[in-house]
Amino acid sequence: MTEFNEKIIDGKAFAEGLRARIAVQAAAFEAKAGRKAGLAVVLVGEDPASQVYVASKAKQTVECGMESFEHKLPADTTQETLLALIDRLNADDAVDGILVQLPLPKHLDEQTVVERISPDKDVDGLTPISTGRLALGLPGLVPCTPLGSLMLLKDRLGNLSGKDAVVIGRSILVGKPMVQLLLGENCTVTVAHSRTQNLADVVRRADIVVAAVGRPEMIKGEWIKPGATVIDVGINRLPPEEGKKKGRIVGDVDYQSAIQVAGAITPVPGGVGPMTIGVLLRNALVAAHRNAGVELADGILD
Incomplete structure (x- = not known):
């Protein structure tokens, strides 16, 4: 099973490292500001x-x-x-x-x-000005979950330029900002959703799959292009099995079948989820530097 372990994108470990970098920069900010x-x-x-x-x-x-x-x-x-x-x-x-x-x-x-x-304090990146800045490629605060997903992708794949990506889901919280972020990395991006015709064929062409549609285990392993990187944003609780009080938490991707095919995949839980708070703290610290006029080196909190 070692090969499967190597495929797992550990969001929890990445988030821990991000928080450690934030702590160092937070102390430096306090000293300057x-x-x-x-x-x-x-x-x-x-x-x-x-x-x-x-x-x-x-x-x-x-x-x-x-x-x-x-x-x-x-x-x-x-x-x-x-x-x-x-x-x-x-x-x-x-x-x-x-x-x-x-x-x-x-x-x-x-x-x-x-x-x-x-907008200068919008750490969730949801105000119209924040979303407009993202669409225009201008500096601003970006929604936490999509930015965390991008961090995991770049950590695993490095340069994303030229890769074919499909984002399944079009919400203002994840889908739409995820598209903008991937375009900013020079990916070729397809937006799909629950009503997309021949969705399996659309997914099968992608080097990068970001699933944020809110339907448990909707994306099957047979839809995944061999070697593709899969970011599963979904968090869904299934009905409890007999004799149990709570059902399992699963993503939007059928993890057990997808891991057989994917080159890398985020688990649920333990993938994208831990990144959300980490990126929230990152956004707060970035905002603090901008609001106080204190310089922060580019990329130091990515």
Whole structure:
């Protein structure tokens, strides 16, 4: 089974290395700027999964030597109250990055809330200005999961120029920014989705497959071009088997069949998932350098 182990792209190990580099640069920033880089996370409501995720973000922020500002609001918080908080965080020089944990309660307008965040502090890369900068190839903050996926690809493959890539999924969180990032690396990119005709044939032509469609084990091993690199962004929980309380967590790719064919593949869990918080911290530190006018060497946090 050694050959299979060599195929596995270990996102957890890469994320650990990224956080170590962030910690070094965070200390250097503090010495130059006279303050720590600051990340504010806003949580509205009491969704258990979101609470765990936010707690993990806060813990890792502090461990990397940055300031963590947590704002936990009740589920019945009004739009006006939430927007007022974002305005205060935008004006706070101690806060370099702002993340509003999504999804929000249904009575709140997510798009309006996201648009209120200053693009200079938009560590999720979701504001219209951030997405526009990405589309134009201008410097800006990029969504965490796609950027983490790109980091894993470049770490495994090196130069991506000229490679054929297919992105399965067209969400604003992953699919669309992933396409822009791959175009920026001079890949030839095809956008596919659940309604693409002859999807298997489309996937079979690709050197790089990024699966972010949200359907458990949809992409089969027989669809994968031999030697292709597969990035599985999906996180899906299957129904529990008899006698078990929880079902298995699987990706959008049928891992067991795909690993037989792929040249490299991310597992689920342990692949792309660990990268998301690491890149969030990276974005916060990049924003801190820009906001404080402190130079950060290119590529040092990639």
